[in-house]
Amino acid sequence: MAEPRQGMSAGVAILAVVPLVLLVGLIAWLFSDGAEGLFATDLPPVEAVDVMRHVLEGDVIHLDIVNSGPDPTTIAQVMVRGAFWYHEVTPTRELTPLQTARVTIPFPWNEGEPVEIVLLTSTGLTFDYGIEVATATPGITARALSRFAMLGIFVGVIPVALGLTWFPFLRRLGRSGLGFLIHLTVGLLAFLVVDAMFEGFEAARELPGIYQPQALLLLGFVGAWAFLSGIQLRSSSGHGASAGGAHLAWLVALGIGIHNLGEGLAIGSAYVLGELTLGALLVAGFTLHNATEGIAIVSPILREPDGQLARLIGLGALAGGPTILGCWIGAFTYSQVWALLFLGIGAGAIVQVIGAILGGRTLRETLAPVNLAGMLVGYLVMYGTGLLVGAA
Amino acid sequence: MRRMGEQGRKTLGMAMAIAGTGALAAAVAFVLSTGGGAVASTEHGMSGDMLVGLDGLDLTPYRNTTVGDVGTERFDPDAYLTEELESTTETLEDGTVLRIFEVEAVNKEIEIAPGVFFPAWTYNGQVPGPTLRANEGERIRIHFTNLGDRPHSMHFHGFHPFEMDGAMLKQQVPPNGTFVYEFEADPVGVHLYHCHATPITQHIHNGLYGLWIVDPKGGRPPARELYMMMNGFDPNFDEENEIYAVNTVAFHYARHPIEVRQNELIRIYLANITEFDLINSFHVHATFFDYYPTGTQPEPRDYTDTIIQGQGERGIVEVRFPHPGDFMFHAHKTEFAERGWMGLFRVIPDEGGDG
Secondary structure, three states: OHHHHHHHHHHHHHHHHHHHHHHHHHHHHHOOOOOOOOOOOOOOOOOOEEEEEEEEEOOEEEEEEEEOOOOOEEEEEEEEOOEEOOOEEEOOOEEOOOOEEEEEEEOOOOOOOOEEEEEEEOOOOEEEEEEOOOOOOOOOOHHHHHHHHHHHHHHHHHHHHHHHOOHHHHHOOOHHHHHHHHHHHHHHHHHHHHHHHHHHHHHHHHOOHHHOHHHHHHHHHHHHHHHHHHHHHHHOOOOOOOOOHHHHHHHHHHHHHHHHHHHHHHHHHHHHOOOOOOOHHHHHHHHHHHHHHHHHHHHHHOOOOOOOHHHHHHHHHHHHHHHHHHHHHHHHHOOHHHHHHHHHHHHHHHHHHHHHHHHOOOHHHHOOHHHHHHHHHHHHHHHHHHHHHHHO | OOOOOHHHHHHHHHHHHHHHHHHHHHHHHHHHHHHHOOOOOOOOOOOOOOOEOHHHOEOHHHOOOOOOOOOOOOOOHHHHOOOEOOOEEEEOOOOOEEEEEEEEEEEEEEEEEOOEEEEEEEEOOEOOOOEEEEEOOOEEEEEEEEOOOOOEOOEEOOOOOHHHOOOOHHHOEOOOOEEEEEEEOOOOEEEEEEOOOOOHHHHHHOOOEEEEEEEOOOOOOOOEEEEEEEEEEOOOOOOOOOEEEEOOOOOHHHHOOEEEEOOOOEEEEEEEOOOOOOEEEEEEOOOOEEEEEOOOOOOOOEEEOEEEEEOOOEEEEEEOOOOOEEEEEEOOOHHHHHOOOEEEEEEEOOOOOOO
16 A cells, blocks of 8 residues: 555645646746736836834934835825925835835924824825824833833733732632632633724724735734644643643633733833823723733632642733733834734633633533623623723 | 544644744744834934034924935926027018917926926926017917827917917817917016816916016016926825925925025016915015016016915016025915925125125
8 A cells, every 4th residue: 555655645746846836937927028018007106105103202203114015115205294304214215015114304393292294205195194192202211111111010910919819709609609700701801802803903904904914913813822722732631621720720811911911012002102191090990900800810720729829929920910011012112013913812812711711611511690690790891891991 | 622642632732832833923023024123213313414503503303395306407497597488580571570489298207306206297398388488569479289198278368369369178289289379479577378278277287387478668677587487286186285386396496596696686577376275475585576466567566575476376576685695585375385485595795795
C-alpha cells in the first residue's frame, strides 16, 4: 500500500503546483508591457487619505496619515481652520497605497478649541480631519505615566478588588445560590462580548476599508479564542474536559484582564483626544461596572478548600492590572486599529471563558430556572451599570 | 472531544495555541505596519529654519502660506500683470483701424497652488485668458477656434450686435468649430470677456474669462499699468472655493512681490470673476487710491483703500505709495486672503525720497 500512495502523492504535488504556476504566470503577464493599458482608463486616480491619529505639542500639530486608496497620492498643501498653513511631510509627500507619513504643522492652536484640518492632494481633492477639543498630547514622562496609571487603577484595579471582597460572603452561599452566581457570571461576560463586538463593528466603520477592519476584528476574536482554548486543553489534564475551579478562575481573570486592556486603551485614548471628560460620574460608572467582574472571577473557587489571600490578589491583579497597561498604550501610542484589535481579542478571550465555565455542565443544568435567572440578572446588571458610563 | 485520549487532547491544544498565537501575531504585525505603533513625538518644533520676530518671538507657528512654489513655465503671473494679446491692424477704407486677434479655447492642466493641479478650460492655454486691449472706435475682429471638447464661446461686455453676443445656445461654437466676432471697441473702460456656454458656472470657473480693455482716444495719463483678475478655484467640486488669488496662483505675489517705485503712479485694471462667492474685495496697505468703477468716467468715484466687487464688476485703481517697503494687498474678506488672495507691493525708494 505504501508504494502506490507515494506515487500518488508525487502526482498530487504536481497537480497542486500547476494552478499556482498558471496563477503566477498570469499575474506576471498582467504587470508586463504586453498587458499594460489593458484595463487602463482615463479616469482620475481614486484617492483616499486617512488620519490615524494626531499629536498636539506646544504650537505644533502632528498628523499620522495613511494613503488608504488603491492609487498613489501626493499631499500638496494643508489648510488649518480654513487657511493655508506652512507644514512639512515626512518622509515624503508622495504616498504609495498603504504608505504612512507624518504631517507636521506649526500652528498656534488654542487649548480647548476644535481644530479643522484639510489635506489637499495634487489633484485638488480634500480630506478633512477634525480635532474635537485641542489639548496637549502627553509625552512619556514620569508624571504622565503615573497619572494614567492612577486612571487605570481607579477604572480597573480598585473595582475588581472591591468585587473580590464579596468572597467571604459568597463562600457561605448554598448550592443553588452558587449555581445562580456562576450563571450570573456567564450573563456578565456575555454582556461584555456583545458590547465589545458591537463597539468593534461600529469602530470598524470609521476605519479605512483597505484595512478590512471587520476581518481584523474577527481575526483578533478567533485568535484569542483559539489561543486560550489551546492553553486550556493542554493544561487541564486528568480532569476530563471541564476545568478545575482554580484553573477556571485564572482563565476568567485572564479573559477579563484582556478585556480590561482594551477598555483601558479606549479610555486613555479618548481622554487624550479630548473626547472624554473624566468626571466623578464616569469613574463611578466604571467602578460599578467593573466591580461585578470581581464576582465572575471568584465564583469558580467558592468551593475550594481555602481562600488563599495571595491567590485572590493575584487573580485581581491579572484581571485589573492590564487596565493600567491599556491606559498607557491608549494615551501614548493610540491608533484606532489597535483599539479595534483589542476589542476583538477581549471578546474572543471572554467567549472562551464562557465556554470553559459552561463546559463542565449539562444543558439541562444550565437551563434550570435559577441559573437562567442568574444569567439574565448578570446581563441586566452590566446593562444598568453601563448606562452610567454611557450617560457621562 | 470527550472521547479524545489525553495525548490527542494535548496535541490539539498545542495546535490551537499555536494557531491562535499565529493569528494574533499576524494581527499585531499588521497593526504595527499601519503606523499604529508610532510613539508620541517628543521632539519639538520643526527641522531647520526658525523664524525670529520682535523680542525673539518664535514665528514658526504663524506662517499662513502654501508650501513650495509654482512652476512658471506653464503660466507666469508676473508676465500676466503687463502682457496683452498681440494683434495685427489694418486701416479700412473709411480710415477706421481694424484690429485682429486670434483666440483658441483649449483644455490645459494648470497649477493653482504649489503641487495642486487643475484641469482647466482656457483661452490660449492660460487662466485668466489673455488681456485684449484696443482703442476707442477701432473695429475689432476675433478669430475664435474651439479646440476644446465642449461648445464654447466668447461673450464680450460692451456694445455689439445680437449676432456677436456669444451668449445664446445657438451661438455656441462646437468643438473644432470657428467663429469670427466683429464689433466696435465701445465703450471706454475695463471690461470682461468670458464663455457663455452652459453650464455657465462651470465654463467660467474652469477658466474661460479674461480682461477686455478699451482705451479712450488719446489714452490715459502715463502710469505703471497692471492687470489683476480676482479669481477662485474649487478643485474638489464641492461648489465652494478652496483657493483664491489674483491671477490664479495662490500667494504668488506674496512669494514674488510686485516691484514699484515710490510715488510713481500705478494703474491697476481690476476685475472680479470669482464663482460661488457673492463678493470679492481689494484692499491695499499704507496708501489710498482713486477708484474708477468700470473705468468709464474721467473722474474717480471714490478715494479709499478698500473696494468691493461682485462677480463681473471691474474698475480702475490709481494709486501711489508714498513710503518705501513691503506692503500687502489682499481681499479684505480675510477668509479669501488666508486661502491665497494676498500679495505684496515692494516699493523701491525714489532718489531723494524718505527711504
